[in-house]
Amino acid sequence: MLPILLASDSNTDPWLNWFWYQMPPQQLSPFAKGVDATYYFIYYVCVFFFVAIMAAMTYFCIRYRRKHPGEMVDKNAPTHSSFLEAAWSIIPSILVVPMFYWGFTDFMDMRSMPDGAYNIGVTGQKWNWTFSYGNGKGIVGGKLENVDWHDKKSIIRDLPAMHVPVNTDIVLTMNSKDVLHSFYIPVFRTKQDVVPGRYTKLWFRADRTGQYDIFCTEYCGDKHSEMLAQLVVDTQEDFDKFYNRVTNLVILFPDPVKRGEYLFNTRGCSQCHSLDGSPKANGGPSFLGAWGTEVSFEDGTSAKMDENYIRESVVNPQAKIRKGFGKIMSVGLLSKDEEFEGIIAFIRDLNEKAKK
Amino acid sequence: MATVDVVRSGSAGHTETDNYLTHSKGLLSWLLTLDHKRIGVMYLIATSAAFLLGGFFALMVRTELWTTGRTIMNHDTYNQMFTLHGAVMVFLFIIPGIPAALGNFILPIMLGAKDVAFPRLNLASFYLWMMGATFFLAALSFTGLDTGWTFYTPYSTTDFGTGKDNAIISAVMGVFILGFSSIFTGLNFLVTIHTMRPPGMTWFRMPLFLWAIYSTAIIQVLATPVLAITLLLLLVEKTLGFGIFDPQLGGDPVLFQHFFWFYSHPAVYIMILPAMGVISELIGVNCRRHIFGYRFIAYSSVAIALLGFLVWGHHMFTSGQSKLASVVFSAITFSVAIPSAIKIFNWLSTMYKGSITFNAPFLYALSFMFLFTIGGLTGLFLATLSVDVHLHDTYFVVAHFHYVMVGGALTSFLGGLFHWWPKISGKMYSETPARISALLVFLGFNLTFLPQFVMGTRGMPRRYYNYLPEFEPFHQWSTIGAYVLGAGALLAFATVIHSIFRGKPAPMNPWGGASLEWTCSSPPPHNNFDKAPSVEDCYDYDKLVWDEKTGGYLMRK
Numbered sequence: 041m042l043p044i045l046l047a048s049d050s051n052t053d054p055w056l057n058w059f060w061y062q063m064p065p066q067q068l069s070p071f072a073k074g075v076d077a078t079y080y081f082i083y084y085v086c087v088f089f090f091v092a093i094m095a096a097m098t099y100f101c102i103r104y105r106r107k108h109p110g111e112m113v114d115k116n117a118p119t120h121s122s123f124l125e126a127a128w129s130i131i132p133s134i135l136v137v138p139m140f141y142w143g144f145t146d147f148m149d150m151r152s153m154p155d156g157a158y159n160i161g162v163t164g165q166k167w168n169w170t171f172s173y174g175n176g177k178g179i180v181g182g183k184l185e186n187v188d189w190h191d192k193k194s195i196i197r198d199l200p201a202m203h204v205p206v207n208t209d210i211v212l213t214m215n216s217k218d219v220l221h222s223f224y225i226p227v228f229r230t231k232q233d234v235v236p237g238r239y240t241k242l243w244f245r246a247d248r249t250g251q252y253d254i255f256c257t258e259y260c261g262d263k264h265s266e267m268l269a270q271l272v273v274d275t276q277e278d279f280d281k282f283y284n285r286v287t288n289l290v291i292l293f294p295d296p297v298k299r300g301e302y303l304f305n306t307r308g309c310s311q312c313h314s315l316d317g318s319p320k321a322n323g324g325p326s327f328l329g330a331w332g333t334e335v336s337f338e339d340g341t342s343a344k345m346d347e348n349y350i351r352e353s354v355v356n357p358q359a360k361i362r363k364g365f366g367k368i369m370s371v372g373l374l375s376k377d378e379e380f381e382g383i384i385a386f387i388r389d390l391n392e393k394a395k396k
Numbered sequence: 397m398a399t400v401d402v403v404r405s406g407s408a409g410h411t412e413t414d415n416y417l418t419h420s421k422g423l424l425s426w427l428l429t430l431d432h433k434r435i436g437v438m439y440l441i442a443t444s445a446a447f448l449l450g451g452f453f454a455l456m457v458r459t460e461l462w463t464t465g466r467t468i469m470n471h472d473t474y475n476q477m478f479t480l481h482g483a484v485m486v487f488l489f490i491i492p493g494i495p496a497a498l499g500n501f502i503l504p505i506m507l508g509a510k511d512v513a514f515p516r517l518n519l520a521s522f523y524l525w526m527m528g529a530t531f532f533l534a535a536l537s538f539t540g541l542d543t544g545w546t547f548y549t550p551y552s553t554t555d556f557g558t559g560k561d562n563a564i565i566s567a568v569m570g571v572f573i574l575g576f577s578s579i580f581t582g583l584n585f586l587v588t589i590h591t592m593r594p595p596g597m598t599w600f601r602m603p604l605f606l607w608a609i610y611s612t613a614i615i616q617v618l619a620t621p622v623l624a625i626t627l628l629l630l631l632v633e634k635t636l637g638f639g640i641f642d643p644q645l646g647g648d649p650v651l652f653q654h655f656f657w658f659y660s661h662p663a664v665y666i667m668i669l670p671a672m673g674v675i676s677e678l679i680g681v682n683c684r685r686h687i688f689g690y691r692f693i694a695y696s697s698v699a700i701a702l703l704g705f706l707v708w709g710h711h712m713f714t715s716g717q718s719k720l721a722s723v724v725f726s727a728i729t730f731s732v733a734i735p736s737a738i739k740i741f742n743w744l745s746t747m748y749k750g751s752i753t754f755n756a757p758f759l760y761a762l763s764f765m766f767l768f769t770i771g772g773l774t775g776l777f778l779a780t781l782s783v784d785v786h787l788h789d790t791y792f793v794v795a796h797f798h799y800v801m802v803g804g805a806l807t808s809f810l811g812g813l814f815h816w817w818p819k820i821s822g823k824m825y826s827e828t829p830a831r832i833s834a835l836l837v838f839l840g841f842n843l844t845f846l847p848q849f850v851m852g853t854r855g856m857p858r859r860y861y862n863y864l865p866e867f868e869p870f871h872q873w874s875t876i877g878a879y880v881l882g883a884g885a886l887l888a889f890a891t892v893i894h895s896i897f898r899g900k901p902a903p904m905n906p907w908g909g910a911s912l913e914w915t916c917s918s919p920p921p922h923n924n925f926d927k928a929p930s931v932e933d934c935y936d937y938d939k940l941v942w943d944e945k946t947g948g949y950l951m952r953k
Contacts (some may be wrong), residue, residue: 053753059850059852060850060854061853061854062854062866066796070783074782075782075783075785078780078782078783079783079786079853082776082780082783083777085776086773086774086776087775089769090769090770090773091742093741093765093769094739094766094769096744097744097747097765097766099749100747100748100750100752101752101754101762103684104747104748104750104752105753105754106684106751106753108750109753109908109942110936110941110942111684111751112683112751113749113937114749115752115938117748117749117750118686118688119687119688119690119935120684120689120690120691121684121687121688121689121690121745124690124741124745125689125738125741125742127739128733128737128741129737129738131733132734132737136733136734136776136779136952138575139730139776139779139780140727140730140779140780140781141725142725142780143726143779143781143782143784144726144781144782144784145590145782146781146782147722147723147726147781147782147785148719149711149718150782150785154806163882170564177824184417188465189463189464189465189862189863189865190463190464190465190865191602191865192864192866194464194680195864205520217552218550218554219548219550219554220548220550220551220649222714222789224789224855224857226786226854226855227855228785229782229785229906230785230786231741231785231786231788231789232716233714233715233716234712235643235650235715235716236550236643236644236649237643237644237645237648237649238716240716253855253864255855257542257788257790257857257858257859258548258789259548259551259858260474260861261470261542261551262472262475262542262552263471263861264860264861265471265857265859265861265862265863266862267861277603280568293844308872339707340839345620348670365815385422394528
C-alpha cells in the first residue's frame with residue numbers, strides 16, 4: 041500500500057511516532073496501522089504546503105517591503121493567471137483523493153463486524169462503564185472514588201478493567217442507560233458513540249498483551265472526565281482464568297438461595313414454573329410450597345420432593361411426569377454441583393417464604 | 397508630486413465638524429438611531445463586550461486545567477465555564493462580530509449608499525441581539541448551564557429538577573432570538589447589495605468584502621431557520637414532554653445532531669467567510685496591488701457557502717449514522733477544502749511584486765494567513781473517515797476549530813477593526829502598541845493551541861475536568877498561551893480606546909484604499925454620500941497619491 045511506503049512506519053521513524061502518538065512501537069489493531077499511515081500521509085502533504093506557503097509569504101514580505109509611502113508598484117504585474125489558478129485548484133483536488141480513499145477503506149474495515157468474534161456487552165451510564173461477559177453471566181464494573189489525579193497508578197487501581205484475549209476478534213455491543221456516551225480506545229484508533237435506545241458496535245483485535253486506557257468522549261455531564269476504564273489484553277490462558285473468576289457463581293453468589301434465584305431467573309426456569317402456587321398455562325407445576333411434599337405422577341406412583349427428585353427432574357425430565365402435566369420439559373440448563381445446590385436451596389427457601 | 401491634481405476634501409465637501417458622530421446629540425439619538433454607522437458602532441461595543449466575557453470564561457477554563465485534578469473550581473463549575481465560553485463566543489461574538497459590527501458600518505459606504513435597504517430592520521436586529529444576550533445573562537444567573545454550546549439531547553432535555561432546567565431553557569430561548577437577529581441582518585445585506593449598488597459597480601466590481609458578506613447572508617437566511625425549528629422542538633420536548641429526541645419518549649437523539657449541524661456547520665462559514673472578506677481588503681490595500689484572481693476569490697466565497705450546506709454529517713462519523721452517509725459526507729467535505737486553498741494562494745500571489753507595509757492590520761492579516769493555513773490543513777485529517785474516528789472529540793478537534801475560529805475570525809476581526817478604525821472614529825490609533833498586540837495574539841494563540849494537536853493525537857478527550865497526568869505539561873503550555881493571548885486582545889482594545897481620547901485626527905484615506913469608504917471623510921458624514929458616486933475598479937491603487945501633509949492618500953482628479 042502506498043501510504044505505508046510513503047508514510048513513516050513506527051519502525052522507520054520512531055521519534056515522529058513518539059511525538060504524535062507516544063505509543064509503544066507497534067500499533068495494536070489491524071486498522072491502527074492503516075490509520076497511522078494515512079495520518080502521516082496527510083501530515084507530510086500539510087507540512088509541505090504549509091512550509092511552501094510560509095516560505096513564499098516570508099520572501100515576499102522581505103523582498104517587496106514598502107520603502108516609501110508614495111511608492112508605486114509595477115503596473116505590469118499580473119492580476120490573474122488562468123494557468124496558475126487552474127493548477128492550484130486541480131493539484132489539491134488530486135491530492136485529497138487518496139486521503140479520502142484510504143480513509144474510506146479503513147473506515148469500512150472498522151465498521152464491518154467480523155464473523156465469529158468474541159462478544160462483550162458494554163453499558164454506559166452516568167458515569168461509569170460496565171462490561172458483560174458470556175451473555176451477562178459475568179459483569180465487571182466499578183468507578184473512581186477519591187483518586188490522586190497526579191498518580192496514574194491510583195487512577196488505574198479503581199477503574200473497571202475490560203479483559204480481552206489476545207489475537208482474537210472482539211465485538212463490543214454497546215448501549216447507554218441514560219444520555220450519549222462514546223467509547224474510545226486510543227491505542228486501537230477507534231471510537232463509537234454509545235446511544236440510548238439503540239445498540240452500536242465496535243470491533244478490534246489486539247496483537248499484543250498489555251494494559252491501555254479507555255475514555256468516554258461524548259460529554260455526558262458532571263463527571264464525564266471520570267468515566268474511564270482500562271483495557272487489559274490477556275493471553276488466552278489468563279483470559280480464561282479471568283472469565284472463570286467473573287462468571288463463577290460461588291464467588292458471585294456465596295449465598296445458595298441467592299444463587300438459586302439468579303439461576304431460576306436466568307436459565308429459563310421462570311418460563312414455565314411460577315412462584316405463586318398456581319401453575320402457568322401450558323407450563324409446569326409451581327414451586328411454591330412444594331418442597332418436602334408427596335407429589336403424584338401420571339403412572340400412578342408418587343414420591344417425596346427432595347434433593348434427588350429435583351436433580352433427576354432437571355437432568356432427566358421425562359423420568360417422572362407429574363399428574364396433570366404433559367411431557368413438555370426439555371433438559372434443564374444446570375449441570376454443576378453448585379448450581380444444583382443453589383436451585384435446591386432456592387426451592388426449599390420458598391417454603392419458609394410461604395409460611396410468612 | 398506637487399503638480400498632481402487631487403481631490404482634497406471628502407465626498408460631499410462636508411466640514412470635519414459635521415459627521416455621523418456629531419450629527420445629533422443625546423442618548424436617545426443613539427438608541428433610536430436608524431443610521432447604519434451608529435448601529436454598527438453599537439454592535440461593535442456590544443459584541444466586543446461579549447468577546448471579553450467569553451474570553452474571561454476561556455481563561456477560567458484554562459486556569460482550571462493547570463493541574464490534572466481540581467485547581468480552582470469543581471466539576472460542575474468547570475462544565476458551566478466551557479459551556480458559557482462556547483455559547484457566548486459563538487452566538488454573541490463570532491457570528492455577529494464581523495458582519496453586524498464591521499459589516500454594518502462599512503457595507504453601505506462601500507456601496508456608495510446612504511444606508512442599508514431596511515434601516516428599521518437593522519435597528520430591530522440590534523435589539524434582538526440585546527434581547528438574546530439578556531436571556532444568556534438570565535441563564536448565567538440561574539446557574540447550571542452545562543450542556544456544552546451544542547445542547548446535545550437527551551442530556552439537555554433531561555429533567556434535572558433544579559435551576560439547571562431554567563438555565564437551559566433560557567439559553568435556548570436566547571439562541572432562538574439571536575437567530576432572528578442574524579436572519580434580519582442577512583436579509584438586509586442581501587437586499588442592499590442587490591438593489592443599492594451605485595452606477596458602474598457591477599457584481600464583479602464589488603469589493604471582495606461585499607462578496608463575502610453576500611455569501612454569508614445567503615447562509616444566514618437559509619440555515620438559521622433550521623436552528624430555530626430545532627431549538628423549538630427541543631423546548632417542546634423539555635417543557636411539554638413531547639418525544640422527539642429522547643429515546644425514553646420514543647425519540648431519536650441522533651436526529652437532533654442532524655438538525656443541529658445542518659445549521660451549525662454552515663454557521664462555521666457564517667463565521668469565517670466575512671473574515672476572508674476582511675483579509676482580501678487588508679491584503680489588497682497594504683500590498684498596494686490589485687487583488688490577484690478576483691473572480692476566483694469571489695466565486696470561491698459563493699462555492700463555500702453552497703457546499704457548506706452539504707457537509708454537516710462530518711460532525712457525526714462516530715455518532716452511529718449509516719456507513720454510507722459517512723462516506724458521502726467525507727467526500728463532499730474534501731470538496732470544501734479546494735475553494736479555501738484557492739483563496740490562500742490568491743492572497744499569496746497578491747503579495748508578489750507588491751509594495752508591502754507592515755502596519756497593525758497587515759500584521760493581523762499575515763497572522764491570519766499563518767493560522768488559517770494550519771486550521772484549514774488540519775481539517776484534512778478530520779475529513780478523512782478513519783483518521784477522524786481516532787481524532788473525533790479529542791483536543792485535536794478543539795485545536796483545529798480554534799485555528800479557524802480564533803486564528804481566522806478573531807484575528808481578522810481585530811485586523812479589520814484597526815483597518816477601519818480611523819474611518820469609524822476619525823482618530824489614528826497608536827501603531828506600536830497595536831503591532832505589539834498583533835504579535836502577542838499570534839504568539840499566545842500558537843502557544844495555546846499547538847500543544848493541543850499533540851494532546852489530541854495522543855488521545856486526550858475534550859471537555860475533561862480531570863485528566864491523566866501524562867497530559868499535564870501540554871495543558872500548562874496551553875494555559876500560559878491563553879494568558880498571553882488574553883493580554884494581546886486586551887492591549888488591542890486598550891489601543892483602540894486610547895486613540896479616542898489621544899489619537900491624532902485621521903485623514904480621509906490613511907492606508908491608500910481604493911474602495912469607496914476611503915472617499916468620504918473620516919468619520920463619514922451622516923449621509924455618507926450626497927449622490928451615489930460613480931465607481932471604477934476598487935483595487936486600482938494607481939489613482940492614489942501620497943500626501944505628506946495629511947499623512948494620507950489623495951485621489952487623482
